[in-house]
Amino acid sequence: MSFEEVDKGTHVVLAPEGKFNLVAAPPLKARIDDLVAVGKNRLVVDLGAVDFIDSSGLGALIGGLKAARQQGGDLRIAAAGDQVRAVLKLTNLDRILSPYQTVEEALHGW
Amino acid sequence: MAGDVPEDAPEGKEYVLEGFAVPDQLDAVHSLLAQAAGDHPDLDPMDVMLFETAIIEIANNVVEYGRPEGEVRWKFVIRVHKDTIEAELDDTGQMFMPEQGKAMPGEDAEGGRGLPMAEALLDKIEFKRLTDTNHWRMVRRLGQTPQM
Numbered sequence: 001m002s003f004e005e006v007d008k009g010t011h012v013v014l015a016p017e018g019k020f021n022l023v024a025a026p027p028l029k030a031r032i033d034d035l036v037a038v039g040k041n042r043l044v045v046d047l048g049a050v051d052f053i054d055s056s057g058l059g060a061l062i063g064g065l066k067a068a069r070q071q072g073g074d075l076r077i078a079a080a081g082d083q084v085r086a087v088l089k090l091t092n093l094d095r096i097l098s099p100y101q102t103v104e105e106a107l108h109g110w
Numbered sequence: 111m112a113g114d115v116p117e118d119a120p121e122g123k124e125y126v127l128e129g130f131a132v133p134d135q136l137d138a139v140h141s142l143l144a145q146a147a148g149d150h151p152d153l154d155p156m157d158v159m160l161f162e163t164a165i166i167e168i169a170n171n172v173v174e175y176g177r178p179e180g181e182v183r184w185k186f187v188i189r190v191h192k193d194t195i196e197a198e199l200d201d202t203g204q205m206f207m208p209e210q211g212k213a214m215p216g217e218d219a220e221g222g223r224g225l226p227m228a229e230a231l232l233d234k235i236e237f238k239r240l241t242d243t244n245h246w247r248m249v250r251r252l253g254q255t256p257q258m
Contacts, residue, residue, distance in 0.1 A: 054167060066218065083162075087163060
């Protein structure tokens with residue numbers, strides 16, 4: 001799995017594709033950590049091309065969210081599909097990782 | 111000649127995957143379930159999706175913790191019944207005792223959700239250590255999906 005990254009200046013959009021699982025999650029989390037370390041702490045993870053997430057993917061999102069917030073930023077998710085939404089709800093993570101419909105909506109307030 | 115009757119009618123068909131329990135093989139587990147679902151168009155896609163989520167968590171567990179790393183073999187069998195879908199997984203990893211019945215971790219936790227997720231999505235999850243293998247049986251009743 002690969003992911004696209006677009007730096008918009010005020011925020012960075014990361015867009016993983018395919019299965020966001022134990023193979024794909026560590027590199028994305030490492031990239032988030034690198035971005036936060038250089039002050040890029042407003043992040044959007046565009047999940048529009050993700051068709052499956054597992055607990056490793058969830059862990060990477062939570063870890064990224066915590067890292068971003070610790071530096072005064074935030075991590076928001078957008079365009080989550082049915083499986084991602086179901087898993088977020090099942091794990092109660094939709095309370096802190098509320099999915100935005102689109103990347104544009106996720107930018108609200110930035 | 112058997113005519114139009116398929117040799118393996120989907121109702122009784124087993125979908126089997128054998129190989130090494132390594133990260134690359136997780137896609138093969140997804141494909142195995144997709145094959146079973148493709149043969150059973152009457153299956154509710156939500157049931158398939160949630161069952162997939164559950165069995166992948168168990169598969170992840172074997173891939174991540176099975177030892178010796180990279181040498182563990184597994185066999186997945188998926189069966190679709192009238193009212194249930196089930197998977198059996200045998201792996202040759204070291205003896206393993208899952209901590210079943212744990213609560214879903216809190217919102218801040220970065221790990222520990224795999225087994226609680228699987229348990230929440232399955233109606234039955236059985237584990238036993240056989241002579242040389244760990245054996246999982248995972249069952250989801252069909253048509254019970256609550257509004258997610």
